[in-house]
Amino acid sequence: MAKSISPPAKGTLRAIRIFYELPEEALDMLESKCRWSTYDAGDEIVPYLDDRDDVYFLLKGKARVMIYSVSGKVVGFRDIEPGHPFGEYAAIDKLPRSARVEAREPMLVARLSANDFWTVMRSQPRVMEAMMVHLVAQVRLLTARVFEFSTLAVNNRIQAELLRLAGNPEPGSGPAMISPCPKHAEIAVLVSTHREAVTREISRLAKMGVIERLEGHNLRIRDVDRLVQMVQDATGE
Incomplete structure (x- = not known):
């Protein structure tokens, strides 16, 4: 279960790769809009098919993107390492969550509303470019996995x-x-x-x-x- 905490030290979000080049003033504003939480290993962070569209930023720990089948089989898609966002699909297309995200170890996470996420994307071209690179990397990874499963x-x-x-x-x-x-x-x-x-x-x-x-x-x-x-x-x- 998520445990809300006070905002960490100023500049914490600089550890997120898409924010590496974000000006300090913009980073400060972004951090003020985030909600900060910790999770224990095994906690569900994002439920499958959930209709909320916040974006998460992983600062400590590791998470896994997965879906449980009706029979209970676990289908894993990828692991999320510190420095990366997740949950951005729903913020972009406004559809339900495409998978479940579960903590693999104790985690520190920042959460941002979809509206605030889009505000920083539209106002900061470098962030938009970094997000595009991030999304393409996921497509390449999942393409490789589909190829491997098939061949x-x-x-x-x-x-x-x-x-x-x-x-x-x-x-x-x-x-x-x-x-x-x-x-x-x-x-x-x-x-x-x-x-x-x-x-x-x-x-x-x-x-x-x-x-x-x-x-x-x-x-x-x-x-x-x-x-x-x-x-x-x-x-x-």
């Missing part, structure tokens, strides 16, 4: 997700870290499979020396080139 076997989808979690390292860039690595059940949600399949594939990759499980829920991709090649071989690239 890749489960083990290859898991491989692709590990690369994504590591920040899509380039071949030849050396080892890459996933810190912390999500639980196997969480990875399964993102690639539309079950926990056991993720456990099997991660164990197989570890035996091959491609990845290495470390203390503290961390995972190292030791051979990025080989993992990338596995995915490329499966996609025919």
